[in-house]
Amino acid sequence: MNLIKDFNIQEDDVVTITGGGGKTSLMFAIGKELSAKEMTHVLTTTAKICIADVPKNQCMISKDIEAVLNQIKKDPKREWIIGKEIVAGMKISGFSDNELDYLKDTLGSLVILNEGDGSKRKPYKFYNDYEPIIPKLTTKIIHVIGAEVLFQKIDEAFFHRSELYGDTEAIFDEGVFKKVMENFIENKLDTMLEKTTPRILFINKADGDHLENAKTMGEIGRLLFDQCFIGSLKEEWVKRC
Numbered sequence: 001m002n003l004i005k006d007f008n009i010q011e012d013d014v015v016t017i018t019g020g021g022g023k024t025s026l027m028f029a030i031g032k033e034l035s036a037k038e039m040t041h042v043l044t045t046t047a048k049i050c051i052a053d054v055p056k057n058q059c060m061i062s063k064d065i066e067a068v069l070n071q072i073k074k075d076p077k078r079e080w081i082i083g084k085e086i087v088a089g090m091k092i093s094g095f096s097d098n099e100l101d102y103l104k105d106t107l108g109s110l111v112i113l114n115e116g117d118g119s120k121r122k123p124y125k126f127y128n129d130y131e132p133i134i135p136k137l138t139t140k141i142i143h144v145i146g147a148e149v150l151f152q153k154i155d156e157a158f159f160h161r162s163e164l165y166g167d168t169e170a171i172f173d174e175g176v177f178k179k180v181m182e183n184f185i186e187n188k189l190d191t192m193l194e195k196t197t198p199r200i201l202f203i204n205k206a207d208g209d210h211l212e213n214a215k216t217m218g219e220i221g222r223l224l225f226d227q228c229f230i231g232s233l234k235e236e237w238v239k240r241c
Contacts, residue, residue, distance in 0.1 A: 020119030021146025041111035125160035147214035
């Protein structure tokens with residue numbers, strides 16, 4: 001698996017990851033590859049990351065962006081997970097656009113991997129008006145969905161905020177998948193990103209019985225996004241659609 005190459009991640013990229021079904025896992029997988037190549041990078045969030053998901057020795061939590069900056073300078077190749085504070089003892093909150101801009105301007109070459117929304121560990125989610133939170137300095141977006149959602153009933157078993165879809169009896173079939181992706185692009189990405197910002201769809205969990213689902217979703221997704229990949233972070237493989 002070579003995610004840096006697949007997603008064409010450059011040394012000054014700000015990659016925002018949205019959706020569900022493996023956002024945090026994908027962020028950490030990319031981070032490990034950046035560490036192996038000794039590329040300076042940080043992992044962070046503009047939503048909230050569950051602190052139980054992150055190694056304590058990699059966490060740097062401080063409201064003082066200068067303190068964060070100085071610590072990164074001392075050990076620039078470390079896989080830092082940065083945040084502003086711990087909320088309710090459970091989740092890490094992130095920094096503002098201006099603070100992230102300051103980090104990049106000061107450090108120069110720096111990859112920022114940002115988790116742009118939460119999905120409560122569900123394979124996909126539906127969006128409130130204020131979600132996702134995509135920093136203005138984002139240079140690339142990766143939208144994640146778990147392949148197991150295809151042909152499932154749209155309820156809380158598989159979808160975070162399922163009530164926002166509006167049809168409690170609906171099945172997430174090919175037509176719904178296409179419509180949901182189109183709506184996300186039109187109502188979220190087109191309003192939050194420059195048209196030239198690369199938009200990538202990653203269909204995760206394309207293993208076992210879900211492989212055919214992933215292939216079906218990939219045929220639709222590749223027509224909507226700049227790039228589309230299916231893969232399995234568990235099995236450590238990714239393939240372009």
